[in-house]
Amino acid sequence: MQEFQIDPRLERDSMAIADLGLCQLRLMRDARWPWLLAVPQRVGITEMFQLAPLDQTMLTFEVNEAAKALSGVTGAAKINVAAIGNIVRQLHVHIVARFAGDANWPGPVWGYGTPEPRPEDDSEALARRITEAMAHS
Template identity: 65%
Template sequence: MPLKNFRLDERLERDSELVTVLGLCQLRLMKDSRWPWLLLVPQREGISEIFELTPLDQTLLTFETNSVAAALQKATGAKKINVGAIGNIVRQLHVHVIGRSEGDANWPKPVWGYGTAEPYRDGAELQLLNKLIEAL
């Protein structure tokens, strides 16, 4: 369950769907089928940088990021897992975990700002989430 005093940035809420809540983070799936793209959002109010987290929360974030990245690779067979906490536009701390493979949309360039998001169709989202949850 999300913490009572925690509010998700409206852009993150609009552009992603909640998958589950881990120990520290909300695990969210971006609404863009071009890449298997997850977000980890630490449920801490007013935090925009990793170093602003307590040492324990930093450890939890690292553990959850590594667990999700490994599960994403196992679930998708992605050749490369990109992990980044950029936050130039959305200031609320969030970590992107993106599966990349040669030949995907915009390979090898970044996913940000490329083209238009494509929604999941024909149960592909549920299929990905089931594989991901099994891998976790």
């Protein structure tokens, strides 16, 4: 049986901050937006409908919990949630905090501009605030 492995691009572009049960929750390293990824830890899954029904329910629950925590921590005007996967096929759900006037507002974050590295201490502080918010919800 194959073991779950994160796609190398997701590994490079984000850092793991929590295991939620089904999903590995990751924080994108791009400092332009507070941006999470929820990656179901299932081998070979590229689409939500490929998940077992209980996993589909867990994915929805975990994404919503992460989105609620991200919203509370950042005070975002809008939380964008999407699973696109045209480049990285492994199923992953983007959870992005958006603000009026942020990079490319109100347009999409995907493919816009050049990523700006988030300093490691900023990443760790944001990750801690998000996971603490999730623990208290």
